[in-house]
Amino acid sequence: MHLPLRRLLTTVTHKPVPCRKMGATGVTPDKPTVTHKPVPCRKMGATGVTPDKLASYWGNVFFERGIPEPHDSSRILVAHALGAKTLHSIGSRAARSPLSADQLLLVQNMAQERLKRVPVQYIIGEWDFLDMTLEMRPPVLIPRPETEELVGLVVADCEALRHSTDASVLEVGCGSGAVSLALLRRIPQVHVIAIDKSEAAVSLTRDNAERLGLQHRIHVFQHDILTDPVERLQDLGPFSAVVSNPPYIFTEDMTRLEPEVLRYEDHSALDGGLDGMAVMKGILHLAPLLLKARGDVFLEGDPRHPEMVKNWLEDHPEGLLRLLQIVKDFCGKTRFIHLRSGRDAANATTSHMTGRRLPPYLSSMPPVL
Numbered sequence: 001m002h003l004p005l006r007r008l009l010t011t012v013t014h015k016p017v018p019c020r021k022m023g024a025t026g027v028t029p030d031k032p033t034v035t036h037k038p039v040p041c042r043k044m045g046a047t048g049v050t051p052d053k054l055a056s057y058w059g060n061v062f063f064e065r066g067i068p069e070p071h072d073s074s075r076i077l078v079a080h081a082l083g084a085k086t087l088h089s090i091g092s093r094a095a096r097s098p099l100s101a102d103q104l105l106l107v108q109n110m111a112q113e114r115l116k117r118v119p120v121q122y123i124i125g126e127w128d129f130l131d132m133t134l135e136m137r138p139p140v141l142i143p144r145p146e147t148e149e150l151v152g153l154v155v156a157d158c159e160a161l162r163h164s165t166d167a168s169v170l171e172v173g174c175g176s177g178a179v180s181l182a183l184l185r186r187i188p189q190v191h192v193i194a195i196d197k198s199e200a201a202v203s204l205t206r207d208n209a210e211r212l213g214l215q216h217r218i219h220v221f222q223h224d225i226l227t228d229p230v231e232r233l234q235d236l237g238p239f240s241a242v243v244s245n246p247p248y249i250f251t252e253d254m255t256r257l258e259p260e261v262l263r264y265e266d267h268s269a270l271d272g273g274l275d276g277m278a279v280m281k282g283i284l285h286l287a288p289l290l291l292k293a294r295g296d297v298f299l300e301g302d303p304r305h306p307e308m309v310k311n312w313l314e315d316h317p318e319g320l321l322r323l324l325q326i327v328k329d330f331c332g333k334t335r336f337i338h339l340r341s342g343r344d345a346a347n348a349t350t351s352h353m354t355g356r357r358l359p360p361y362l363s364s365m366p367p368v369l
């Protein structure tokens with residue numbers, strides 16, 4: 001059953017109960033009413049529920065209810081209730097200590113959310129992207145591991161960014177700020193302009209920039225690349241590079257998305273129109289107006305897009321954009337497109353990258369996002 005998107009607005013972020021509060025009893029008045037079958041405290045003894053037992057209990061419930069990555073989900077939720085990222089990291093003593101009543105209830109409430117297919121990232125309210133922990137708030141897109149590779153590609157292959165002292169990047173569709181903030185952390189002299197048409201995304205990027213102390217090197221504002229005046233961006237340029245992980249799912253593929261994605265993430269962060277290229281084409285059109293004489297464009301897309309971009313470039317020679325590189329993601333799918341403005345770009349080459357695995361409900365999107 002599909003939950004209405006309005007449900008997103010009521011998704012709560014469950015703050016961890018620090019370990020030092022373990023042993024506290026009673027339920028705080030602001031805790032939501034428990035609607036799910038309670039943790040079987042009587043079976044395990046009210047103070048006898050250890051993190052491993054609880055994770056295993058909820059992992060089995062999730063499994064029986066068809067929740068993807070059932071055991072990973074439950075372990076992350078239990079770890080979060082203990083103020084940790086993983087159960088491995090809590091140490092053997094904490095692993096043997098029973099949870100407090102507060103913590104039990106917190107896990108139970110979070111598990112209820114997971115049973116409704118709310119992504120773990122939204123439930124715990126944060127997620128790691130490269131070396132950063134970012135705040136996550138629905139419906140802003142949860143950054144995917146492939147996008148970490150996009151950052152790696154920009155850092156490795158954008159000479160202009162590494163060698164110039166006044167390099168600037170425009171990110172189109174900043175979402176949570178993952179790409180822009182990762183670039184700022186890796187390239188000290190760079191300044192980023194990050195735009196998004198979604199107010200929620202702009203606000204989250206700003207908050208994440210503050211969280212990481214990077215707010216002085218990033219200018220974030222609401223801007224629709226397809227409809228707002230380009231002069232607004234030109235006034236802030238010209239840029240050394242334009243980077244984007246635009247919405248690139250073909251509209252016809254949207255219905256095949258997992259409930260976690262379809263119900264809770266912003267559709268306009270995902271749906272790229274009939275050919276998945278609505279925003280991408282906007283960027284290709286505008287890039288020559290925004291880039292320095294020899295500037296780069298880095299795009300993440302669907303595996304069908306590199307060929308489609310090649311065709312688009314043949315139909316639009318006036319833009320003087322050249323395809324420089326097509327790069328595969330860690331699944332071996334053609335994923336990233338590197339273009340350069342001006343006449344001196346080399347011929348296309350193909351390279352491969354490796355990386356880590358994504359939870360299935362995020363990775364099995366058609367196509368993998």
Ligand SMILES: C[S@@+](CC[C@H](N)C(=O)[O-])C[C@H]1O[C@@H](n2cnc3c(N)ncnc32)[C@H](O)[C@@H]1O
Pocket residue numbers: 141142143144147172173174175176177178179195196197198201223224225226227245246247248266268269270279
């Ligand atoms: C796939 S998400 C990428 C978010 C983030 N950069 C990341 O990689 O996690 C695409 C983002 O583009 C934004 N977006 C969609 N259409 C846009 C448009 N016409 N102009 C600006 N941003 C747009 C969405 O709001 C969304 O935040």
